[in-house]
Amino acid sequence: MTLRLVVADDQELVRAGFSMILDAQPDFEVVAEANNGLEAVEAVRTHRPDLLLLDIRMPKMDGIEAARIVCAETDCRVLILTTFGLDDYVYEALRAGASGFLLKDVRRDDLVQAVRVVAAGESLLAPSITSMLIARFAAETTGPRATLSADRLAALTAREQETLKLISRGLANAEIAAAMVISEHTVKTHVSSVLAKLGLRDRIQAVIAAYETGLAVPGRSE
Incomplete structure (x- = not known):
């Protein structure tokens, strides 16, 4: 089974890098990219992916509002990208329906594993991080x-x-x-x-x- 993914980040190099890593997996397909929250929501509505990899800080619509809309309208899982491990926005994103978060400096193998975990219906936060x-x-x-x-x-x-x-x-x-x-x-x-x-x-x-x-x-x- 192929996992259909949308990657949303306003930094082109970051977005392209994540897309390249994920699309290289034999069971992943990046069906769309987005450079802001509005585009991310529209991409999910159009392509109905299994998972949205979503930057938390973007122009036009931030990742929190995008996650809220996507989680309310679809079954697409949302994995948040953030620069800071305990960004205040992370809590709001989780309450909006996101299933976990990753730091942008995540290693290649950890990124791939994170997508698999969240797409399978699990939450991506280590127990110690969850509690903290x-x-x-x-x-x-x-x-x-x-x-x-x-x-x-x-x-x-x-x-x-x-x-x-x-x-x-x-x-x-x-x-x-x-x-x-x-x-x-x-x-x-x-x-x-x-x-x-x-x-x-x-x-x-x-x-x-x-x-x-x-x-x-x-x-x-x-």
């Missing part, structure tokens, strides 16, 4: 920025709430299974149920939801 990133910004998620109220947690069983709390700590399925003394298969079932009941796209949004609802508290690991 969300904990940094979740404390600011109050008032109109909060999108998921605490009463939504009532839809989850006690075990599903426990699973969500462990996800918020950045634990992988195997670690969650060990902590809850259950099988990895059962963990996957719990994770899928949490995402479905709360209407979330992936684990990153689950982490954000845990903080927004107060189930997880920045700086507290118990």
Whole structure:
């Protein structure tokens, strides 16, 4: 199966370099390039790719708004490119529906692997980065920025709430299974149920939801 990709970056050399690397893979096809957010959205609407590699800072429409539109309108996965590891915009991009982020100085092999991971439906943030990133910004998620109220947690069983709390700590399925003394298969079932009941796209949004609802508290690991 060939993965169809769109690459969006306002720097021509960066865009061309990423496109060349990705298009060289036998199972990848770069179907379009874009040099701003508006072009990125139109390219996704036209070509219906599996994944959009999207610069977070672009003219006419930034990556956050482009990600929000793409994720709302399509099933295309969004992988954000950023210059800074903890750019303030990254949090907003993840809340908009992006499935992860990469630094622009990413190595060739890591870029290819990242695209495969995100296109397969996984989130691309190492557990330690997930916890650090969300904990940094979740404390600011109050008032109109909060999108998921605490009463939504009532839809989850006690075990599903426990699973969500462990996800918020950045634990992988195997670690969650060990902590809850259950099988990895059962963990996957719990994770899928949490995402479905709360209407979330992936684990990153689950982490954000845990903080927004107060189930997880920045700086507290118990």
